[in-house]
Amino acid sequence: VAEPRPEATRHGAGRVLIAVYAVFALAASARAGYQLATHFSAAPLAYLLSALAAVVYVVATAALATATPASRRVAWAAVGVELVGVLAVGALSVLDAEDLPDETVWSGFGAGYGYVPLVLPLLGLAWLHRTRPRR
């Protein structure tokens, strides 16, 4: 069995994973940009969390697609933050709806996007683990 090289991160099933990450990078960025540009003052916390989600997805997409040892470390961090983010914002949106009056991609654990935002970081971590360089 050949040792996985860092480039393995962006090939095979990782190709599709990165494509899905790119879709969410786009969706979250567009949503955050629109919210911040049109009515930021209405719900600053929700919109800042939207912006955070957008940054996390953009960084994760770029880091996974770059697929070097250094970018893989960035990807681990970004996907980790993503998992914490979707769990924390999901819980907050369910328990305390008043503090989050408007939607982010992570609201309701990503229910508005078919719960893909909840599953995606788990797949991301599993893929990073599977393609880790072994010696």
Add this chain to the structure above:
Amino acid sequence: VITWLAWATGLLSLAVGVAALVATVRGRRIDDVQLLGSAVLELALLVQGAVGVALLVRTERPVDGVLFASYLLTSVLVVPLGAFWAVGERSRWGTGVLAVAALTTGALVLRLEQIWRTGG
């Protein structure tokens, strides 16, 4: 948007996406038929994009222009970007990327039609 054109592009996206999904499951690499299907889909999306811009400029109804225009722009970009990312992968997973791109486009067209109908 024009309702029948939105339906046509939406269903075409779905067809290309499902075909690519089936091909992925069957372990097929991207072939000429899939690329041709994606090209036809992109052509339809570009027509819809041009029509959408023309309608948005002329309409007297209160449609959220920024929202509509951003969905319109995204709807023509996803398939070419997806195809570019897909052809770099000579395995079933390249076909999988095409499936993601086409199904995402279907969702965008659905939302586009909704924004046009309801205003935002």
